[in-house]
Amino acid sequence: MITDQEARHIAENPDGCDASELFDLFGYVRLSPYRAARRLWGVAPGFRPVIAVRMLGDYLCYAIHARLCRKYGRICKAQTSEIKCDAIYNTLPREIRW
Numbered sequence: 001m002i003t004d005q006e007a008r009h010i011a012e013n014p015d016g017c018d019a020s021e022l023f024d025l026f027g028y029v030r031l032s033p034y035r036a037a038r039r040l041w042g043v044a045p046g047f048r049p050v051i052a053v054r055m056l057g058d059y060l061c062y063a064i065h066a067r068l069c070r071k072y073g074r075i076c077k078a079q080t081s082e083i084k085c086d087a088i089y090n091t092l093p094r095e096i097r098w
Helices: 004-012 019-031 033-041 049-071 075-091
Strands: none
Touching: 004 019, 004 033, 019 033, 019 049, 033 049, 049 075
């Protein structure tokens, strides 16, 4: 399990992290979505933390898949996952975008 500080560091720019770091953040946010959102971004009025964390979790799954596909030479599959990442990113709340 990663610390809150490590999770914040990865969440600031997941695109700059490798698959193992993304997997660590995925475990962190999926274990307790509300707690993770509160610790990573705080909870502002109108911000729906659990939905945001679940969307981030979906993004992380596709990002991990894309990195592993590229690692093993499956470029077309990686590109498909990257397109899904872009679509999810565009729907993330502004509070958690990087």
